[in-house]
Amino acid sequence: MLHRVTPANRVPVRSGDYVLYWMIAARRSKCSFALDHALAQARELDRPLLVFEPLRAGYRWASDRMHAFVLAGMADNARAFAKAGITYLSYVEPAPGAGAGLLAALARNACVIVTDEQPGFFLPRMVAAAAKLDTRIELVDSNGILPLRATERAFTTASSFRRQLQKIVAPYLAMQPNARPLARVPAHVKGADVAGSILRKYRSETDLAKLPIDHTIAPIEGGGAVAGGKRLDAFIADRLAHYADDRNEPDRDPSSGLSPYLHFGHVGAHDVVARVWADAEWDPSKIAERVTGSREGWWGLPAPHEAFLDQIITWRELGYAWCFHRRDFDSYDALPEWARATLAKHAKDPRPHRYSLAQLDADETYDPIW
Template structure:
């Protein structure tokens, strides 16, 4: 059932995807001839985007034009992003801007951040503002501030929010905080067929004849970004960009469906048995950067995977479990649990057992600096940290081991969680994401897990150790893989420094194909 305040959404966007945050003068329906503005944030793409389709449907219904806005730099709103993440974002926006221009859709880049959105809406005489959905606090607070300002103006502008990121909208999947994947899976499965449908074409739009966006000098903007980051925190600017993963919609689709080494076309068969083996990088989908930045739609990935299920049923089912159930469970947690990144957000049993064992003696205590610089006695953990720092992405299985060892090596669970989230958000290209926060909370605080045999330090939190990893995969091969990866990354950076402009980004799939030859 759609929520009580659902608008009369133009078909074919499911009405439950849309929430009315401010009805404006039309009771949630757009009747004025002013343009519709889509405030893009989490879903940075033109194809397969329910929020854009809803905005375009509103515009088409009143024969009005459509514009897209993207807000940039204010520090809190960017969730502590570094040069690595912001460089990827800007290079993706550069491609998106060109694609939008080719379609006749203006893209307004607001360097002053979300505070500039109401002013743009007023200048354009907009009849409606359509916003992306994110469960994270800074984004929700920014959206609330925009809605509050438009309300104070007594404006007729309607404000809608669309969950275009999840296959099943977060508020439709469940009305409460779910305890585990088991409870969440049943609810999502019941309504999956209702939401997992093919996307329609963007409707015909009235030509844009209003204010034109400023021409963006993208190279200058990226250089200015570096200066801004340096003024905030020299550490932020010093986390270099990655060059193995090209941003943008086209690049994301190539990784998904490319004829040479696409995940679903060439590599899906090994996903079921290989995805938890860090020595088999070809088994991974390599899609997380594109899903995080919204360069590709999870729904598109799911639709294409279902088409190929007959070729590798177990692998496709495992992929859909991670893509939909586990990923959207993370959104559920961050949406309904305001303390999604602190010990206060843990279940009662987990918080109690962690505090009961907070004073237990640790074999090692490392500072954040020692951890960040991979200066521990555990060579496997050091390799995972170096993979994250230099590659911008750590193997998923190693993320669990990595975070659990931080719990073992710091003074208590609060410090462990703080350090894990800080390092995750600083170095991972897909950091600052609900899945990242929930991954740290699962590893350290037992979120979406159960109690296990009680032991020192961990209490009843699930335990992982070096011996278990050694039984599961070839530890020495993984460490060797990371050493080669780090050496190649340093070599590329040195060549780039000596020969500016010589960088040739590779897709992650092609790089990992090359790297996997050292492992398999």
């Protein structure tokens, strides 16, 4: 897995009861380099695999909508891992801080911890804190087609990132995560035991009404790998062919609808991209020999397919690379100089319509779209 696996600490792999996969970003049971690596470690060490998927109560913007979406994914994962005979432990924190010590308790009996590397939100800080444990932690990057460590700097424009992508992406195109990793799992990888004392001490709360989260933001339909797969099927069948023409026409509803599934890791980018390639019967030999940096023509695909790949690869992974290389990615100072200069230049421009956050939230604008 070139540029995909990175140790988070210098603790060696040790003898233990199981390999622990701490699932925090790629929340799915297929098309995940992290799950592939965890299974490989379990096979090599001749130990069962324990999959641990937690959900905190105290994260920013915690709400019924966010929690329900993740819980749907947990239900799908529970069924998939149970069918394969792999022990799966989900934990929904009943109150902020209630889960403190749970990872450490599970780590005590682990040979190694495998976890997802994701450069955004609070996840890097959480993993950095966990790296102080006396158990080896290995980070695995399943974020995009181009690994985070394949680039050496942040890019401030899509065109510059696209040009770099075209220069170096070829060897990574053949490196695909397993689409059926739970098929034919060896017997010794199944049936990891979790200490009863841990299960008794750390109890989940899946009733949204009892959780200390924002209940004013109601759940929406969907969430989970099963719903995400259906959404992907529908996009490929009904919308992809018109994507290039319709994507800038919101009234035509051209989008894939995959953003929340990608965001919460219920669908992987590799799975989506592979389906787009398959729809056009594409293979890497069709890539242009010359690096152009162009949005169109380089992949050797029909226009709708190229337009969508530019969104899910160029624009999406531009953001991931930015977050990875700029730890201050969410600050004003992180904006490129040209962006700050433009904002400053237009700071005093007349604005005929000014709205409060509450008005924007309530759709109280002059524009029917907003």
